Amino acid sequence: MQGLSLRVRGIVQGVGFRPFVFQLAERHGLAGWVRSTSSQVEIEVEGSGEALAGFLRDLRECAPPPTRIDEIESEDRPASGYGSFEIVEGHFDPGWQSIPPDTATCDACLEETLDPSDRRHRYPFTTCAHCGPRFTIVQELPCDRSRTTMACFEMCEDCRSEYEDPRGRRFHAQAIACPACGPRVWLQWPNGEPVEGDPIDACAALLAGGRIAALKGLGGFQLACDATDAEAVERLRTGKQVYGEPFAVMVPDLDWARRLCEVTPAEIEALKSHERPIVLLRRRPGGGVAEQVAPGSNTLGLMLPQTPLDHLLLRGFDGPLVMTGGNLGEAPIADGNREASERLSATADVFLFHNRDIYARYGASVVRVMGDTAVPIRKARGCAPTPLQLPLSAAQDILAVGGRKKSTFCMVKGSQAVVGPHIGNLENLETLEQYEASLKLFARLLELEPGIIAHDMHPDYPSTHLAHEYPAPSALRVVVQHHHAHVVSAMAEHGVRDPVIGVAYDGTGYGTDGAIWGGEILVADWKSFQRAAHLRYAPLLGGEAAIQKPYRMATGYIWSLCAACEVDFEEYLGRIPIGERILLRRQFETEVNTPPTSSCGRLFDAAAALLGLSTEALYEGQPAVELEAAADPAVDVVYPYDILRDGEGWIIDPAATLRALWCELRAGRPIPTIAAAFHNTVADFTRNVCVAVREKYGLKKVVLSGGCFQNALLTRRILDGLSDDGFEVLTHRVVPPNDGGISLGQAVVAYALTEGI
Ligand SMILES: [Zn+2]
Numbered sequence: 001m002q003g004l005s006l007r008v009r010g011i012v013q014g015v016g017f018r019p020f021v022f023q024l025a026e027r028h029g030l031a032g033w034v035r036s037t038s039s040q041v042e043i044e045v046e047g048s049g050e051a052l053a054g055f056l057r058d059l060r061e062c063a064p065p066p067t068r069i070d071e072i073e074s075e076d077r078p079a080s081g082y083g084s085f086e087i088v089e090g091h092f093d094p095g096w097q098s099i100p101p102d103t104a105t106c107d108a109c110l111e112e113t114l115d116p117s118d119r120r121h122r123y124p125f126t127t128c129a130h131c132g133p134r135f136t137i138v139q140e141l142p143c144d145r146s147r148t149t150m151a152c153f154e155m156c157e158d159c160r161s162e163y164e165d166p167r168g169r170r171f172h173a174q175a176i177a178c179p180a181c182g183p184r185v186w187l188q189w190p191n192g193e194p195v196e197g198d199p200i201d202a203c204a205a206l207l208a209g210g211r212i213a214a215l216k217g218l219g220g221f222q223l224a225c226d227a228t229d230a231e232a233v234e235r236l237r238t239g240k241q242v243y244g245e246p247f248a249v250m251v252p253d254l255d256w257a258r259r260l261c262e263v264t265p266a267e268i269e270a271l272k273s274h275e276r277p278i279v280l281l282r283r284r285p286g287g288g289v290a291e292q293v294a295p296g297s298n299t300l301g302l303m304l305p306q307t308p309l310d311h312l313l314l315r316g317f318d319g320p321l322v323m324t325g326g327n328l329g330e331a332p333i334a335d336g337n338r339e340a341s342e343r344l345s346a347t348a349d350v351f352l353f354h355n356r357d358i359y360a361r362y363g364a365s366v367v368r369v370m371g372d373t374a375v376p377i378r379k380a381r382g383c384a385p386t387p388l389q390l391p392l393s394a395a396q397d398i399l400a401v402g403g404r405k406k407s408t409f410c411m412v413k414g415s416q417a418v419v420g421p422h423i424g425n426l427e428n429l430e431t432l433e434q435y436e437a438s439l440k441l442f443a444r445l446l447e448l449e450p451g452i453i454a455h456d457m458h459p460d461y462p463s464t465h466l467a468h469e470y471p472a473p474s475a476l477r478v479v480v481q482h483h484h485a486h487v488v489s490a491m492a493e494h495g496v497r498d499p500v501i502g503v504a505y506d507g508t509g510y511g512t513d514g515a516i517w518g519g520e521i522l523v524a525d526w527k528s529f530q531r532a533a534h535l536r537y538a539p540l541l542g543g544e545a546a547i548q549k550p551y552r553m554a555t556g557y558i559w560s561l562c563a564a565c566e567v568d569f570e571e572y573l574g575r576i577p578i579g580e581r582i583l584l585r586r587q588f589e590t591e592v593n594t595p596p597t598s599s600c601g602r603l604f605d606a607a608a609a610l611l612g613l614s615t616e617a618l619y620e621g622q623p624a625v626e627l628e629a630a631a632d633p634a635v636d637v638v639y640p641y642d643i644l645r646d647g648e649g650w651i652i653d654p655a656a657t658l659r660a661l662w663c664e665l666r667a668g669r670p671i672p673t674i675a676a677a678f679h680n681t682v683a684d685f686t687r688n689v690c691v692a693v694r695e696k697y698g699l700k701k702v703v704l705s706g707g708c709f710q711n712a713l714l715t716r717r718i719l720d721g722l723s724d725d726g727f728e729v730l731t732h733r734v735v736p737p738n739d740g741g742i743s744l745g746q747a748v749v750a751y752a753l754t755e756g757i
Pocket residue numbers: 105106107108109110126127128129130131132
């Protein structure tokens with residue numbers, strides 16, 4: 001007889017891990033106990049050496065999702081003669097606790113839901129310890145039914161016996177429910193009158209008839225319509241007041257995904273993952289989805305059903321459904337029945353309600369597979385909060401408030417970081433309120449008492465104000481430059497502390513010189529950075545307005561960088577209405593509301609505008625999405641550019657690139673060729689600058705961060721170029737490359753600046 005004492009860390013709380021350990025111990029004939037503590041699960045087991053080895057192997061290899069084991073600490077100890085194996089009462093310290101994310105319905109629960117002889121047949125709230133809602137219903141930690149929005153549903157006899165059985169799948173499954181005791185769904189018209197028949201089937205039939213439905217989902221309301229019905233999609237766009245931005249589509253199963261899009265094995269894995277994100281896929285021509293779903297894009301955001309309700313609805317409908325957040329414009333998603341009725345009744349023809357409250361509301365998560373890596377674009381429902389082990393130990397709690405448009409916050413306690421869910425554009429007042437509510441919830445759940453609060457350098461970001469107003473008067477406020485935060489966010493997720501070359505290609509970020517940065521190559525460590533190279537400044541005519549009107553960016557480039565080019569841009573400029581052209585020229589000359597920018601995102605805007613792809617950007621980054629969609633990846637042409645010496649560093653001048661692009665267009669070269677050559681050119685100058693930086697600083701590691709790395713073609717080209725040149729290149733896997741990731745970088749920079757390393 002031997003004994004083992006184990007400590008397991010990772011996502012092991014609220015995910016059915018203890019009953020899994022219990023069953024595993026019984027299977028191997030071991031005695032002992034398992035219990036949860038705030039930060040880990042502790043196990044003592046004893047038995048023969050062979051049985052212990054088998055137990056340890058299965059523990060590592062067989063834990064069902066969403067369990068994620070990051071670390072097992074194991075220690076031999078003498079056997080104490082336990083008679084059996086037991087799950088014992090947890091031990092929770094105040095302070096750090098993990099918050100389990102919501103998880104897609106597991107296969108076993110789906111089978112029950114579809115089995116006519118099962119007591120949960122067609123029950124839309126079927127869950128077990130391994131699947132179902134967690135984060136969206138938890139009010140207090142540790143996660144226990146009495147502290148969730150399930151508390152008001154008294155368990156029936158049958159559910160209680162499942163809840164208490166450590167050999168079953170529902171031992172301590174906090175959201176356990178059945179038709180006899182749990183929440184229920186109903187379908188009603190906007191005037192409150194019920195719709196006859198089975199609510200889910202009736203809803204599917206109405207959707208098939210071209211109606212728009214508001215559905216109460218896991219993290220808030222969703223609006224749904226038939227994705228093949230152009231008229232319904234158009235009506236949904238008008239009602240939701242969202243015009244260019246693509247809608248996501250939910251399909252019943254993988255066969256449907258393959259019918260609509262080209263999917264690689266890595267993309268199938270991403271679709272099937274228990275986070276159930278929207279996966280951006282290459283659209284198959286003639287797949288049948290209406291053009292209005294994702295106008296101008298060759299990609300489609302697909303997802304598989306996440307909840308039993310989704311499964312039942314999609315099976316009833318048997319086709320692709322547009323599934324988009326139940327909000328209008330940029331307001332947050334509605335989460336209450338009454339709120340949804342009030343806000344959505346002009347858009348939705350019918351409401352599928354249920355009576356389980358949503359405690360925390362979040363939109364869907366989005367990933368894009370690049371190579372074999374699923375790169376997060378937006379982390380919300382299903383994959384947030386994101387826990388992360390950092391190679392540091394903070395003496396004080398740290399709060400980092402993120403950016404502006406794709407805002408998240410990050411909290412650090414000791415060596416643990418949690419990045420909160422994507423919330424949205426903080427310039428929308430209601431979104432800001434939701435951000436504050438979410439921040440408050442996390443601070444309470446994690447008992448955060450920040451001694452350090454990190455924020456962006458931009459003086460007017462709502463998050464900057466929030467950092468100053470946060471009720472911790474003695475906390476030290478630390479300013480972090482936007483692109484430094486980007487680069488360090490990528491370093492932190494890879495556990496890298498030594499200096500790297502950081503390529504930060506981005507939309508906008510406030511620079512140390514007051515200009516708008518975004519085409520930056522930094523030499524950075526956690527504490528500081530040097531601006532080794534950047535894109536040459538071009539005027540942002542009219543400030544933010546230039547983002548919505550990409551031709552303004554092209555005009556700014558023509559007048560500034562390309563002024564000396566012996567190329568006739570008159571034809572291009574002639575397309576701008578004369579009144580606006582005069583106004584822009586005045587702005588250009590007086591520099592009123594016209595900050596200089598080195599943004600790489602804006603360079604993409606200018607290129608797309610010159611090619612006539614985007615006259616108006618209905619959402620930030622749309623021109624780049626269209627430029628990528630247009631590009632023919634087989635083309636390997638590179639356009640010229642200049643790299644100029646600037647004191648200690650370099651300036652990348654893309655004037656020759658834009659000139660070449662315009663001449664090629666006028667010479668009748670096809671747009672797919674030009675669009676690809678533009679991507680290749682950006683990759684080419686990136687590589688050349690990185691080589692120069694490597695020679696000067698002796699650095700071989702490059703990290704890629706910033707919103708431009710949502711562009712798969714650009715990412716692949718830069719990655720391939722740098723790898724060919726012998727660089728070690730690190731990209732994002734845990735937090736998004738866009739501003740959804742910067743809170744993590746801010747927290748780590750603030751730590752390095754205040755506590756030193
Ligand atoms: Zn399940």
